[in-house]
Structure formats: structure tokens, C-alpha cells
Amino acid sequence: MIKNFKWLLLVSLTFIACNNDDDNTVVEEPVSPGSANFTKYVALGDSFAAGYSDGALFKKGQEGSYVNLLSQQFAEAGGGEFKTPFTSDNVGGLLLGGTQIATARLYFNGSGPVTVSGTPTTEVSTVLSGPFNNLGVPGAKSYHLVAPGYGNVAGVASGAANPYFARFATASGTTVLADALAQSPTFFSLWIGGNDVLGYATSGGSGVNQTGNLDPSTYTSNDITDPNVFASVYSGIVTNLTANGAKGVVANLPYVSTLPYFTTVPYNPVPLSAGVAAQLNAGYAAYNGGLLYAAANGLISSEEATKRTINFVAGSNAVVIADSYLTNLSGYGIPSYRHATSEDLMVLPSMSFIGTAIGGDPTKVNGVSVPLADKWVLSKDEIAEVKIATDAYNVTIKAVADAKGLAFVDTKAIMAQLSTTGVVSNSFTLKSTYVTGGAFSLDGVHPSPRGYALIANAFTAAINEKYTSTLKKVDLGLYQILYPAILP
Structure with a gap:
């Protein structure tokens, strides 16, 4: 009846889209921290803070994470050393006792995304000596940042612990927040909550909407976190981080419907x-x-x-x-x-x-x-559930930011613009279009190198506005759209 049919979603790869409009003109002036103190900067978050890209965590991607780019700007304004728990290679993927437990990164071979060749060399059980300033943990949900044992190597195989945090946790029973507080930060960034709905969304809503369940120990990886749990955890994290006078910057959450993971495949193909x-x-x-x-x-x-x-x-x-x-x-x-309809x-x-x-x-x-x-x-109904939860999380994030006097980044608006008109910066127009848009990597969720640079600039702008700092923005032209198959 039907032997085969395919449709071409990507005809050509366009790496640079130019526009004469430039909203990112650099004004030369002395770099100043303003009322902020960047001496000891710690970054808390999930895969975005870690620099995850193209479906994996790898060294080059970590170097281009938005928090690493921020730390470089902070260094010019009195910021101190910023340590990142780098992986061992640019292949990506993880090993646990020599067995591969996470896939290698993707690259574009001219017709589609494929996995790079090579074997991962990053062994989870080889614990790095910290502490580390970059505490971004791929896969982390809000409540994971305060979960004891989340970095216990012994719990990785069973799923009780996170393999990425297990590589650099200071102790098997510590928490991400505890490792941050132990460094007595003077400034922090916090962008967390995306994974509280993302697992549900990427699995096609196969998890559970946990609204009304205040016990995260019963949640699965694909569940939507109860907004009350999120509010309690988030407020507690920020209260602890600001207890000794530290200032910081936080970001809200975009709708998943703005990510190419959900917008690339048409409903009527x-x-x-x-x-x-x-x-x-x-x-x-x-x-x-x-x-x-x-x-x-x-x-x-x-x-x-x-x-x-x-x-x-x-x-x-x-x-x-x-x-x-x-x-x-x-x-x-x-x-x-x-x-299916256009609402799915x-x-x-x-x-x-x-x-x-x-x-x-x-x-x-x-x-x-x-x-x-x-x-x-x-589906339409599952999208509505994700939206309701995301809106609730964002209310909490903005309220906490206002109450604590923190800089605030509206990434929800940025992602919405990327998915519609696009964002023009440094004469480049970035969009969320899969592969060709320039803002996202090949996994359809995480930013490209240039996308991370765009995010770093959004954080910089928020910090400058809140604390009268004069941090410089990075030049997007220095960051490529996609990583090649071979990286040094």
C-alpha cells in the first residue's frame, strides 16, 4: 500500500544570516562591577549552565557555556577564578566502570545529525577534586539541588544519583546548594526549573502531572513538579544564597513550544x-x-x-x-x-x-x-499542563527576584522572539529553526555556541541594569553556529 515516503525538512545549511540592524554596539568605557561583587562567583543550574549541547556534555561545549562566558566578563571587573568540572574529551558521553552510560555528541554531516565517532573517556567514578564554581548539572530539577546524595557515585547505576554531579560533588552525601554555599559566594547565577517540565514534554507527556503531590521522592524523571514544591525549594535556595549579602542574577523559564525539539516536525507530513x-x-x-x-x-x-x-x-x-x-x-x-492538529x-x-x-x-x-x-x-492537553506549571514557576522566580533585589533575565521572552521574528545581535539574526536558525544545537533543546553567547549577553544586560555594572558583552561573531565533527 505504502512502501515508503519521506519529506525533506532541511534543504540546505545556512550558517550566517546578516542584518544591518545592530542592537549590540559596544561603547568603550571602563569596566566596573557597580554595586555587585564578582570576587567569588558560583553558578547553579542544569544543563544550560553546564554547557550541554548537541545531545552531550563535552569540553568545548563547557568552555562556551553562558556561565563560563559570564565569568570571563566578571574577571575584568574584579572577578576571581572560575573552576569548571571539565569532561575528558570532545566526544561527549560518560562511562561508569568502563561501560558507556551517555551518548556521544551529534554533528551535522550535510544531510542530518549523526553521532561523532570515538569512544567517551569521561569516567564518572573518577571524582574530580573541587570545589567547582560551575555547579550546572545536566538533568537536574529544582529539588535536586537540595537533595543529599544526588552526587553519590554509588547511586548512579540505580538512578538515585546524577552521573554528572557525581563526577565533582565534594562528598557523597552533599548537595549542589551545599557545595555552592561552602564557597561563600559574593555573586551567583541561578537558572533552574526547565527540567521540572521538560522530561514530561520530551517524553510526549508519558509522565505524571504531580500537582497536589508534595513528596518529590515519589516522582519519576518524566513527571511535572508540583508548583508548590518548586516554590518552596526555589525560595529556600535563594534565601540561603543571599543570607550573607551575596547578590545575583536569576532567569525565568521559556515555554517548551518555543524549542525546535517540538516545532521541527509538522503535524501533517x-x-x-x-x-x-x-x-x-x-x-x-x-x-x-x-x-x-x-x-x-x-x-x-x-x-x-x-x-x-x-x-x-x-x-x-x-x-x-x-x-x-x-x-x-x-x-x-x-x-x-x-x-493530530496544529495544536499538537x-x-x-x-x-x-x-x-x-x-x-x-x-x-x-x-x-x-x-x-x-x-x-x-x-498533545494539546499536555501542552496546557506544561504551560500551567511553567507559568506558576515563573511567578515564583519573578517574585523571589523582586523580593531579594536580584537581577532578572526574561528568557521566556527571548525564546519566544527566537521562535518568531528572531533576535538580531552583532548583525546576526538568530532563530529557533532547526539546524539553520543558529540559536540551537542539534538536540533541539540546548543552545548552539552562538546561542549560549546570546544568553550570556542577556544575563550581562540584566546585571548591568540592576547593579549599574559596566560589563562588556561578547561578540556573537566569535562563536560558531554548529560544532564540526572534529574538535581540537
Whole structure:
């Protein structure tokens, strides 16, 4: 019936988009810390602070993290040494007892992202001697920053501890926050909370919305953190960091719908001929008939029956998905299927899954004759859950920033602009378009080198405004869009 179909999402790779408008003119003036004190800077956060990019943590990416770039600007204004727990190579990936537990980084080979060759050499059980100023931990959620044992190597294999933090935690029972406070910071940055919804989103909403559950010990990696838990943890972290007079900068959280991981694959990528569409409609006739029966007997509304009806036409078609938010009719032998709409988001890995045949059977095509499972789609209802949680987290972040007199970065607005008109800086226009946009790396979630530089400049601007500092911004032209296959 359908042997194969593919669509070309990326025709060419454009590395530089120029614009004569320049919002980043450098005014030469003496660099001053203003009312801030950068003598001892610590950075708390997740993979963004760590410099994670292209699906991995590797040395070159760490060097280009926004907090590392900030530390270089702070150094010109009295800032001290800034230590980062560098990985052992530019391959990326991790080893635990010699067994690889995290994948190597991606690079663009001209037609798509592929994994670089080479074997990771970063061994988790080889604990580095700290303390480290960069306390960015890939995968960390808000409450992980105060969780004892989160850096215990013995807990990595079972998932009780984080392998990235285990490499550089000062003790097996310490916390990220404790390792920060032990350094008596005079200035800090905190950007945390993205992972509190991201695991749920990237898994297509396969986790649990934990609103109403105040016990994080029962959460899984894909769950949405209860906003009250986030508020309590976040407030406590900042209260501890500012207790001795330290100043700092914090950032709010973007909507996941602005990330290329969720915006690259269209909801309607299925091209069909009239004949194939007719064959598919015949295959779904029994299902559609069941919906008519359900509506006629008051089991669902006529509107829901229409929403769930599967009908293919000649030309482009929306994929078929399983949607658990539909009325459960399984007792009547009717599954919960519908066509995707523009309000649903296909996750990036579905790019290579939609249109494939199960076992080579041309009558069993994923997303067409076989509906996509939940993990491939973040549905409209799941998007709403993520948005509600994100909004609640952002209310907390802004309120705490205002109460403690901290600099505030509106990354939500920045990411929204990247996903629409783009951001112009240093005569470059950065957008969130996958591969060609320049702002994001190949994993579709984390920034590119130039994207991290853009973020660093946003933090610098917020610090300058709040503390009357005169820190310089970095030149985006010095940072590439994508890393090549070979790095020195």
C-alpha cells in the first residue's frame, strides 16, 4: 500500500544570516562591577549552565557555556577564578566502570545529525577534586539541588544519583546548594526549573502531572513538579544564597513550544494519492462506525465523534495519534484515536519514525495506518499542563527576584522572539529553526555556541541594569553556529 515516503525538512545549511540592524554596539568605557561583587562567583543550574549541547556534555561545549562566558566578563571587573568540572574529551558521553552510560555528541554531516565517532573517556567514578564554581548539572530539577546524595557515585547505576554531579560533588552525601554555599559566594547565577517540565514534554507527556503531590521522592524523571514544591525549594535556595549579602542574577523559564525539539516536525507530513487515501479510509471504516454508534447512544458528543473521525484525502495529511484525553470507549472496543492538529506538537525523534513500516509490512505504517503512541506527540492537553506549571514557576522566580533585589533575565521572552521574528545581535539574526536558525544545537533543546553567547549577553544586560555594572558583552561573531565533527 505504502512502501515508503519521506519529506525533506532541511534543504540546505545556512550558517550566517546578516542584518544591518545592530542592537549590540559596544561603547568603550571602563569596566566596573557597580554595586555587585564578582570576587567569588558560583553558578547553579542544569544543563544550560553546564554547557550541554548537541545531545552531550563535552569540553568545548563547557568552555562556551553562558556561565563560563559570564565569568570571563566578571574577571575584568574584579572577578576571581572560575573552576569548571571539565569532561575528558570532545566526544561527549560518560562511562561508569568502563561501560558507556551517555551518548556521544551529534554533528551535522550535510544531510542530518549523526553521532561523532570515538569512544567517551569521561569516567564518572573518577571524582574530580573541587570545589567547582560551575555547579550546572545536566538533568537536574529544582529539588535536586537540595537533595543529599544526588552526587553519590554509588547511586548512579540505580538512578538515585546524577552521573554528572557525581563526577565533582565534594562528598557523597552533599548537595549542589551545599557545595555552592561552602564557597561563600559574593555573586551567583541561578537558572533552574526547565527540567521540572521538560522530561514530561520530551517524553510526549508519558509522565505524571504531580500537582497536589508534595513528596518529590515519589516522582519519576518524566513527571511535572508540583508548583508548590518548586516554590518552596526555589525560595529556600535563594534565601540561603543571599543570607550573607551575596547578590545575583536569576532567569525565568521559556515555554517548551518555543524549542525546535517540538516545532521541527509538522503535524501533517503525510503525502497521499487519492487511491491510497481511499484504502486507508476503508481500513478505518469500522473505527469511524464505532464513533457514530457511541455518539448515537450518548457515550460521546457529536463534536467529539467528529474530532475523532479518521479521514484521509489526496495531498498532505495529518498523522493519526492515540490520545488518552479522549473519552475512554475501550469497553466498547473503540480505541482513542484522532488526527493530530496544529495544536499538537510532534517531538523531534518522530522525524525518523513517522512513515516507517512495522516489520517491513507496507500496510502497517506508523502515523498512518498505525496511530502514533503517546511518546511521539505532546498533545494539546499536555501542552496546557506544561504551560500551567511553567507559568506558576515563573511567578515564583519573578517574585523571589523582586523580593531579594536580584537581577532578572526574561528568557521566556527571548525564546519566544527566537521562535518568531528572531533576535538580531552583532548583525546576526538568530532563530529557533532547526539546524539553520543558529540559536540551537542539534538536540533541539540546548543552545548552539552562538546561542549560549546570546544568553550570556542577556544575563550581562540584566546585571548591568540592576547593579549599574559596566560589563562588556561578547561578540556573537566569535562563536560558531554548529560544532564540526572534529574538535581540537
